[in-house]
Amino acid sequence: MQNTFFPEVKERFGFGCMRLPMKGEEVDKAQFTAMADAFLAQGFNYFDTAHGYLDGKSELAIRECVVKRHPREQFILTDKLTENYFSKEEDIRPFFEKQLAWCGVEYFDFYLMHAQNANNFEKYKRCKAYETAFELKKEGKIRHVGISFHDTAAVLDKILTAYPAIEVVQIQFNYADYDDHAIQSRTCYDVCVKHQKPVIVMEPVKGGILVNLPERAKDILEDLHGGSVASYALRFAAHFPQVAMVLSGMSDMAQMQDNLSFMKDVKPLSEAEMAAVEGVRAVFRSLEAIPCTACRYCVAGCPKHISIPDLFADLNSHKRYPNWDGGWRYEVHTRGRGKASDCIGCGKCEHICPQHLPVRKYLKQVAEVFE
Secondary structure, three states, rough: OOOOOOOOOOOEEEEEEOOEEEOOOOHHHOOOOOHHHHEEEEEEEEEEEEHHHHHHHHHHHHHHHHHOOOHHHOOOEEEEOOHOOOOOHHHHHHHHHHHHHHHHOOEEEEEEEEEEHHHHHHHHOEEEOHHHHHHHOEEEEEEEEEEOOOHHHEEEHHHHHEEEEOEEEEEEEOOOEEEEEOHHHHHHHHHHHHHHOOOEEEEOOHHOOOOOOOOOHHHHHOOOOHHHHHHHHHHHHHHHOOOOEEEOOOOOOHHHHHHHHHHOOOOOHHHHHHHHHHHHHHHHHOOOOOOOOOHHHHHHOOOEEEOHHHHHHHOOOOOOOOOOHHHHHHHHHHHOOOOHHHHHOOOOEEEEEOOOOOOHHHHHHHHHHHH
């Protein structure tokens, strides 16, 4: 499929290099080389990394297995500026130059401000990280400046309003998170559409969760007698019109070959397949702990400024996906606000709740899980 947003990027499927094949503590370079060769041979060319991936080993593996073996014009490389690796403006350029050296390249096709949220965005602004990246673009060391993002749609709107020169936004986007109140995939996508920013999709299979489904959910997709379980998740993401790229973190050749088999000529989900995906969503929803509709009537009157629906959404996500990032989301939703344990039991929330939920009891459950 032609990439209408970035013509230099072939197709709309990228190799995420966070979960490379490993031999003990080291990247299995022979297997990664074979996977990269197969990826390029099938007409794909987009590789994504960051210095924090595999403790810096991802960048080095890309240098050895891709950069040294293929002409620079044959591949697209994305790297990121992560907040752990700078504390002031003067740190950014030296770190960037090290990244170029670690990867063995003279420029990055895409360079992203990594994992942006309300808290670290202030640090990036204070250290003029965006301004530095735009200057590096003028110097020819970056082709496109973008962000990867993990927070609410309102925060994303704030960032894109502050820096309209941002060219692309990488968000977590999959059918499980599409209408999830905690992740806000759909509303973040809508913000990108509003600002006319192409979207790069990360976590299309939610870190493997949408491959390793509960049996009831897996049976729904297998009854279609179509592609692999993973294929429905990647195809769901690929056909949103603002999506420029879908990334997949592939760990072995079998995953690579499966993904290439349906992403080369990717087709939208049929009505029957969309209905099946909705059935999988229903299975996940049945695992929820709290039937909160997120009307937010309870928030305005809370004397401790607890964002109650957000915390309930975090607990529901934790129940559905125990190995996912509910704890990190809880930190986001309590930053500068009340925690669940701050509840003083006044009952104002229960008095106004149209669902008549025992809010105070549920807040105790949230505190027990996350605090």
